[in-house]
Amino acid sequence: xxxxxxxxxxxxxxxxxxxxxxxxxxxxxxxxxxxxxxxxxxxxxxxxxxxxxxxxxxxxxxxxxxxxxxxxxxxxxxxxxxxxxxxxxxxxxxxxxxxxxxxxxxxxxxxxxxxxxxxxxxxxxxxxxxxxxxxxxxxxxxxxxxxxxxxxxxxxxxxxxxxxxxxxxxxxxxxxxxxxxxxxxxxxxxxxxxxxxxxxxxxxxxxxxxxxxxxxxxxxxxxxxxxxxxxxxxxxxxxxxxxxxxxxxxxxxxxxxxxxxxxxxxxxxxxxxxxxxxxxxxxxxxxxxxxxxxxxxxxxxx
Amino acid sequence: xxxxxxxxxxxxxxxxxxxxxxxxxxxxxxxxxxxxxxxxxxxxxxxxxxxxxxxxxxxxxxxxxxxxxxxxxxxxxxxxxxxxxxxxxxxxxxxxxxxxxxxxxxxxxxxxxxxxxxxxxxxxxxxxxxxxxxxxxxxxxxxxxxxxxxxxxxxxxxxxxxxxxxxxxxxxxxxxxxxxxxxxxxxxxxxxxxxxxxxxxxxxxxxxxxxxxxxxxxxxxxxxxxxxxxxxxxxxxxxxxxxxxxxxxxxxxxxxxxxxxxxxxxxxxxxxxxxxxxxxxxxxxxxxxxxxxxxxxxxxxx
Amino acid sequence: xxxxxxxxxxxxxxxxxxxxxxxxxxxxxxxxxxxxxxxxxxxxxxxxxxxxxxxxxxxxxxxxxxxxxxxxxxxxxxxxxxxxxxxxxxxxxxxxxxxxxxxxxxxxxxxxxxxxxxxxxxxxxxxxxxxxxxxxxxxxxxxxxxxxxxxxxxxxxxxxxxxxxxxxxxxxxxxxxxxxxxxxxxxxxxxxxxxxxxxxxxxxxxxxxxxxxxxxxxxxxxxxxxxxxxxxxxxxxxxxxxxxxxxxxxxxxxxxxxxxxxxxxxxxxxxxxxxxxxxxxxxxxxxxxxxxxxxxxxxxxxxxxxxxxxxxxxxxxxxxxxxxxxxxxxxxxxxxxxxxxxxxxxxxxxxxx
Numbered sequence: 001x002x003x004x005x006x007x008x009x010x011x012x013x014x015x016x017x018x019x020x021x022x023x024x025x026x027x028x029x030x031x032x033x034x035x036x037x038x039x040x041x042x043x044x045x046x047x048x049x050x051x052x053x054x055x056x057x058x059x060x061x062x063x064x065x066x067x068x069x070x071x072x073x074x075x076x077x078x079x080x081x082x083x084x085x086x087x088x089x090x091x092x093x094x095x096x097x098x099x100x101x102x103x104x105x106x107x108x109x110x111x112x113x114x115x116x117x118x119x120x121x122x123x124x125x126x127x128x129x130x131x132x133x134x135x136x137x138x139x140x141x142x143x144x145x146x147x148x149x150x151x152x153x154x155x156x157x158x159x160x161x162x163x164x165x166x167x168x169x170x171x172x173x174x175x176x177x178x179x180x181x182x183x184x185x186x187x188x189x190x191x192x193x194x195x196x197x198x199x200x201x202x203x204x205x206x207x208x209x210x211x212x213x214x215x216x217x218x219x220x221x222x223x224x225x226x227x228x229x230x231x232x233x234x235x236x237x238x239x240x241x242x243x244x245x246x247x248x249x250x251x252x253x254x255x256x257x258x259x260x261x262x263x264x265x266x267x268x269x270x271x272x273x274x275x276x277x278x279x280x281x282x283x284x285x286x287x288x289x290x291x292x293x294x295x296x297x298x299x300x301x302x
Numbered sequence: 303x304x305x306x307x308x309x310x311x312x313x314x315x316x317x318x319x320x321x322x323x324x325x326x327x328x329x330x331x332x333x334x335x336x337x338x339x340x341x342x343x344x345x346x347x348x349x350x351x352x353x354x355x356x357x358x359x360x361x362x363x364x365x366x367x368x369x370x371x372x373x374x375x376x377x378x379x380x381x382x383x384x385x386x387x388x389x390x391x392x393x394x395x396x397x398x399x400x401x402x403x404x405x406x407x408x409x410x411x412x413x414x415x416x417x418x419x420x421x422x423x424x425x426x427x428x429x430x431x432x433x434x435x436x437x438x439x440x441x442x443x444x445x446x447x448x449x450x451x452x453x454x455x456x457x458x459x460x461x462x463x464x465x466x467x468x469x470x471x472x473x474x475x476x477x478x479x480x481x482x483x484x485x486x487x488x489x490x491x492x493x494x495x496x497x498x499x500x501x502x503x504x505x506x507x508x509x510x511x512x513x514x515x516x517x518x519x520x521x522x523x524x525x526x527x528x529x530x531x532x533x534x535x536x537x538x539x540x541x542x543x544x545x546x547x548x549x550x551x552x553x554x555x556x557x558x559x560x561x562x563x564x565x566x567x568x569x570x571x572x573x574x575x576x577x578x579x580x581x582x583x584x585x586x587x588x589x590x591x592x593x594x595x596x597x598x599x600x601x602x603x604x
Numbered sequence: 605x606x607x608x609x610x611x612x613x614x615x616x617x618x619x620x621x622x623x624x625x626x627x628x629x630x631x632x633x634x635x636x637x638x639x640x641x642x643x644x645x646x647x648x649x650x651x652x653x654x655x656x657x658x659x660x661x662x663x664x665x666x667x668x669x670x671x672x673x674x675x676x677x678x679x680x681x682x683x684x685x686x687x688x689x690x691x692x693x694x695x696x697x698x699x700x701x702x703x704x705x706x707x708x709x710x711x712x713x714x715x716x717x718x719x720x721x722x723x724x725x726x727x728x729x730x731x732x733x734x735x736x737x738x739x740x741x742x743x744x745x746x747x748x749x750x751x752x753x754x755x756x757x758x759x760x761x762x763x764x765x766x767x768x769x770x771x772x773x774x775x776x777x778x779x780x781x782x783x784x785x786x787x788x789x790x791x792x793x794x795x796x797x798x799x800x801x802x803x804x805x806x807x808x809x810x811x812x813x814x815x816x817x818x819x820x821x822x823x824x825x826x827x828x829x830x831x832x833x834x835x836x837x838x839x840x841x842x843x844x845x846x847x848x849x850x851x852x853x854x855x856x857x858x859x860x861x862x863x864x865x866x867x868x869x870x871x872x873x874x875x876x877x878x879x880x881x882x883x884x885x886x887x888x889x890x891x892x893x894x895x896x897x898x899x900x901x902x903x904x905x906x907x908x909x910x911x912x913x914x915x916x917x918x919x920x921x922x923x924x925x926x927x928x929x930x931x932x933x934x935x936x937x938x939x940x941x942x943x944x945x946x947x948x949x950x951x952x953x954x955x956x957x
Binding site for chain 3: 499
């Protein structure tokens with residue numbers, strides 16, 4: 001039996017190990033050289049395609065120094081654009097939050113016919129060109145649109161006015177909150193709500209103290225994306241705005257106007273505000289993904 | 303998902319199946335399975351109402367308007383040389399940009415999921431820049447970089463800004479995250495054993511990547527391609543600044559829609575939009591069919 | 605192909621996955637690597653295949669040191685636990701993969717590949733399924749395809765990682781017999797990993813027991829079961845109880861009882877006596893070690909008894925014939941037909957007898 005137990009060979013019979021051992025290449029990765037090339041290509045591509053434009057925004061904005069940068073904001077039209085953007089966002093985002101909560105409550109907590117149709121329709125705005133979404137409102141509410149004449153008689157202007165901007169913004173930011181919440185709430189199921197109800201809590205109470213806390217990070221995530229898109233939307237609002245300076249120009253439209261006026265420093269200065277907003281969004285979004293990955297839905301990556 | 307959560311999910315399912323027998327209601331069909339949770343009517347009602355007002359009615363207006371044009375008018379507009387050129391340009395460049403992104407997006411996604419290198423997380427976050435940066439901001443930044451006196455424009459021997467090449471650059475910018483973000487989760491979930499199996503069977507790393515890994519990624523790659531393409535066709539903000547918008551040279555279809563709307567020529571705008579949607583739909587249908595076919599081959603399970 | 609594993613060590617950081625493992629596997633032998641999870645058995649199997657690099661030691665395929673060659677050059681047939689079939693390829697293409705992956709000079713003609721695939725499909729008894737995709741197969745069928753794919757490259761050794769782990773009990777039993785038959789037919793040197801001792805003992809020519817990265821024992825199923833070399837093997841294979849004893853001059857002393865050790869040799873000092881339930885025989889009180897029956901229960905063909913032994917009232921299990929007339933509370937004498945003694949401070953891996 002001793003012979004069967006781990007045969008220990010004297011060191012002298014072991015083949016010499018003078019040749020430097022070259023570890024065999026691993027089965028599931030590439031050689032270090034290939035790896036370096038792939039990483040280099042990735043970094044170069046990201047730098048050229050994504051980082052360069054970002055750097056250009058700030059470089060161009062500060063081309064004339066800090067004072068010229070700050071001077072760019074002395075323009076009352078720019079301030080009007082900022083105020084308008086804030087107003088539009090302040091209406092559109094909360095409405096989409098309410099919609100997102102209602103839609104995800106209905107879809108995740110209940111089984112009903114037509115559910116998959118509803119889910120598909122909620123994603124629809126993502127597949128419609130922003131220009132076409134703006135156009136759809138023009139066809140409805142524009143001077144020659146289906147309701148144009150009627151709106152004229154009651155003296156309500158939607159296109160080339162703030163309501164149109166709000167509607168166009170809602171259209172393009174429509175799915176953001178809902179599509180963050182729906183998969184998460186579906187994953188979570190309804191057992192906690194049922195427990196709360198069985199303990200005597202009412203519907204609203206259950207919603208506020210059980211459902212909402214469970215989805216708070218996903219909700220924040222959705223609001224963040226929705227907000228960034230609302231403030232930065234260009235195509236859809238461009239169609240319904242009419243570009244009336246100081247009246248119907250949002251920040252991105254103001255950037256366009258300044259740029260087309262060859263007022264490059266001012267255009268990039270205003271653009272840098274939007275870029276800054278984008279960077280903050282990105283930072284908070286990444287932080288949420290790293291910190292609360294488990295509390296965001298599996299479908300968190302767009 | 304933790305074991306406890308899986309357990310909970312399983313019991314939830316068993317419980318709900320047990321507890322909710324399909325009950326006939328109304329004219330022999332069940333609209334909704336009964337549930338103890340309140341608020342179904344209100345939530346679903348609001349969801350449909352909001353969806354209808356903000357999305358469905360406006361898009362319905364587009365369909366209605368298209369219908370009222372009639373096939374002759376549609377054909378007349380489609381066969382217009384300028385419209386034809388704009389459509390060819392939009393679709394050709396969108397396909398080209400999506401193809402380039404498929405290649406580089408695959409490399410970037412591979413590096414981000416498979417390799418560890420300094421700054422990986424930062425690069426990962428940067429991939430979302432095109433989502434976070436407003437399109438108008440990206441547009442003017444790209445225009446300034448590729449202008450003849452810009453960072454890139456001044457060192458390359460040919461003209462990019464204000465030519466179709468410029469449009470291509472903008473569409474690559476806008477499409478990259480779609481490819482990377484669709485591929486990343488699939489890459490992360492790839493079964494390493496399959497690659498190991500290929501290696502033990504004597505396949506070189508390159509052969510394993512080509513014959514085993516790439517086919518497995520194909521459905522996701524096609525999905526990403528379709529998303530990037532769809533986005534590129536409808537893209538407006540990031541393109542118009544760098545395009546130069548010269549008729550018959552660098553005029554994209556969405557710009558044509560905007561211009562017709564500004565001329566209050568709703569009919570032409572709608573016609574261009576409809577043709578654009580139809581073509582997009584045809585291409586996406588084709589890509590989806592290929593994707594469904596390759597996904598079916600992969601089957602489910604291991 | 606003969607397989608020699610010499611002083612192989614592998615660390616993951618501070619965790620020693622394999623510690624100085626040496627093992628010889630004869631040509632044509634079917635060997636099981638058996639151990640609990642974390643014992644290093646899968647790491648050893650993967651190291652043989654080249655899927656894991658080793659920190660120290662050598663692995664010889666026949667006369668050549670394979671430990672520094674790449675996976676591709678080793679030409680091993682590896683069957684993965686979850687089969688790792690290529691989902692986008694038909695069964696026939698899966699099996700042909702290894703042949704088509706060869707470089708042009710060694711690649712067989714397509715007609716030759718087709719012939720070979722057909723032959724292998726017949727060997728694994730799936731002649732009709734060449735045109736299916738893996739997703740359309742049952743677990744047992746996938747297992748067979750994985751084996752056929754591994755055999756297609758005419759491997760030097762065949763390695764299987766938990767080959768029946770993902771299958772349900774009945775399929776597992778059938779496949780076990782079938783794998784043995786395939787082994788007899790093809791004669792490949794085969795190593796498989798399992799955590800199921802029944803499977804290892806039933807299927808393998810020899811079983812290597814691993815624990816915490818160290819080889820505990822290698823031997824025939826009889827050796828492993830009847831003559832465990834270490835306390836670990838004693839405890840891991842089959843049922844056993846142990847009693848703390850003291851060894852004094854070739855005798856085991858348990859309180860007032862004394863047991864002659866016979867051929868067993870153990871150094872003087874604190875030790876543990878290991879015994880299997882079926883090796884415990886009851887004698888009248890006063891003979892052998894004295895104990896008291898505390899619990900009796902019927903298990904199938906036998907009766908199990910818990911017996912408290914010695915002042916410390918250590919409990920051991922005995923397997924008794926059901927007709928034996930005893931009741932709970934009886935004082936009895938115990939005789940051990942077969943037992944082993946290991947010093948209490950014995951390092952895990954040493955074999956004191």
